[in-house]
Amino acid sequence: MRTVDSIKPPIILKTILDILFWVLIISYIFGLPVIILALFQDVPVKINNYNVEEFSAGIIAAIVLSFLNSAVFIYIVYLFRKVVRNFFKRKLFTHIQISGLKLIGQLIIFTSLAEMAIDILTMLFNENRARIGITLDSTFDSLWFTLALGLFFILLSKSFSYAGKLQEESDLTV
Amino acid sequence: MPIRINLDLMLENRNMKSNELAEAVGITTANLSILKTGKAKAVRFSTLEAICKILDCQPGDILEYIEEE
Numbered sequence: 400m401r402t403v404d405s406i407k408p409p410i411i412l413k414t415i416l417d418i419l420f421w422v423l424i425i426s427y428i429f430g431l432p433v434i435i436l437a438l439f440q441d442v443p444v445k446i447n448n449y450n451v452e453e454f455s456a457g458i459i460a461a462i463v464l465s466f467l468n469s470a471v472f473i474y475i476v477y478l479f480r481k482v483v484r485n486f487f488k489r490k491l492f493t494h495i496q497i498s499g500l501k502l503i504g505q506l507i508i509f510t511s512l513a514e515m516a517i518d519i520l521t522m523l524f525n526e527n528r529a530r531i532g533i534t535l536d537s538t539f540d541s542l543w544f545t546l547a548l549g550l551f552f553i554l555l556s557k558s559f560s561y562a563g564k565l566q567e568e569s570d571l572t573v
Numbered sequence: 574m575p576i577r578i579n580l581d582l583m584l585e586n587r588n589m590k591s592n593e594l595a596e597a598v599g600i601t602t603a604n605l606s607i608l609k610t611g612k613a614k615a616v617r618f619s620t621l622e623a624i625c626k627i628l629d630c631q632p633g634d635i636l637e638y639i640e641e642e
Contacts, residue, residue: 568614571607571612571613571615572614572615572617573600573604573605573607573608573613573615573616573617
């Protein structure tokens, strides 16, 4: 069995998350003025694969929600980064890892459902119709896969919590 | 915890120090301290056996059950 000391710090994972986080932050900061400009100049924008040319109150609400959803996604990446960085302390089953994984899972589920709601909202206000159905994507864009991923993170958090208790018991066995 | 550890008393009766017992049993003084202060969640039979052998006593002399109020 591998001990805590023999677990190598996840350097590649940390680097990927660092790059992703800063690219997202920069695109978010630069994206805000572009969206405001598009609203005032009536420049067509694309929300969830829908070309929007007229900006009604509903569409503006969908844009704002979409932007807030992106902020939640950046926060997920930030939390993921924080959890991964915690592994560099060579400690397993810490409070940051347990609570971080749980929150990441909950937020992944939340953003997936929010994106679905934004999708319905955009279609409703842009095309004056709504569609609800079950679709199966064979890519990582799949809603089902994202929901499963969120639930997996929660399961991982529960496993870490259980393992932490076992480790504590083991440490207190003389 | 309703299980009391009477190691201090046993050591006093035998004029033995904690670190001497820890060394003889083969556990760290930190672990012996966990046992003495009642913070331990479990005691291995091998540890109990070694303590009983060194202190020449029975497990019941070290461990005592006290009913919680």
